[in-house]
Amino acid sequence: MSTPTRYTITLSDRTVVTYELQRKAVKNINLRIPGDGKLYVSAPPAVPRSRIEDFLHREEAFISRTLATLQKAPVLTLQTGETYYVQGRPYILRVIHGPAEAMWLQGNTLCLETESDTDWETRRRLYHAFLLQLSQPLLTASLTRCYARVKAYGIPVPRVTIRFMQTRWGSCTPARQTIRLNAYLAIMPDACIDQVVLHELCHFLEANHSARFYAWLSRFMPDWKSQKKALESYRPYCI
Template sequence: TLSDGDTLYLAGQPYKLDVHLGLQNSIRRSGQTVFMELADDTPVMKQKLYHKLLQSLGKKLFPASLSRMQPLFDGLALPDPVLKQRVMRSRWGSCMPLKGIVTMNTYLAIMPEAIIDHVMLHELCHFLQPNHSCHFYDAMTIRMPDWKARRQAMTKYLPYCV
């Protein structure tokens, strides 16, 4: 509900939400606090500002994850994917191998790098195997033996996906 005093997670770290009325709609991070100023105190505006914060964080986190995961495919002529992000309701990422596009769910910005890396690796593995066959999961396990634990760790953050 994004109320004053709520805990928000950004890149796996907890922040206290400080919501107050003001002259403009804005959101910023300082120390371990996220300050949300609202001229328009509606749930829709709160959601919009929260998404804006996550999106700006994703612009840093997702390319950094791609840079960490790409070397795991050295020698395989993996394309340099176009990286996108958007809020998705039912998946953490998607890959369009023929178009060379990887899309990350903006909500991943609440999670630690290790979990973001798991999703990024999952999507990059679709360039090798477009389905979820045993070969796909073999490709995941070879590159990230602990991917199942990382996937399980995502559940801690699910209540914070508004």
């Protein structure tokens, strides 16, 4: 895997965008645009940059639509009155000045108590601790549901690790029988979580994102495309 390199490309509407290119052992050119609004491209070592930029031009509609959506997304600062999501349900945040240093749900309110209520890093740390704690049972339950769908195909029960990731919802290492899942998934409804888990389980059947891979995914979750689209709408809350 090479060190990422940054390049710029001018779209047909004369918008100049920067993308970060990483050469790695993948079969296809892949594009990700996470909540930070940056373009991340991965491509096989032998693919020339001209071909990569041809791919980006073909994806202009997706790029423009995604960037426009992110520009309209709420800018969240973990302040009282902002709306946050847990398992796809909205909660109004209430910041409380106090010694607890904790975050919890109370009715329709997401409470955050800290003595450093104006300190962004402290509030963000508490938000992450809250989501990480929630994610453990949610992702375990999702794996149980999803594994029941694929068990008959000889897929091993993977070992799951959970962490915060900025550019992907999950990743898989079939040789180690390991799946890594994003703790931010605790924000999403169960169907969105299942889409990510099934995606990673399908990599035990097909290592790359080939047509056969998506055929497997469609077999296990026919509506995976709509669930993936719904999942992307929660990116602004991944702070």
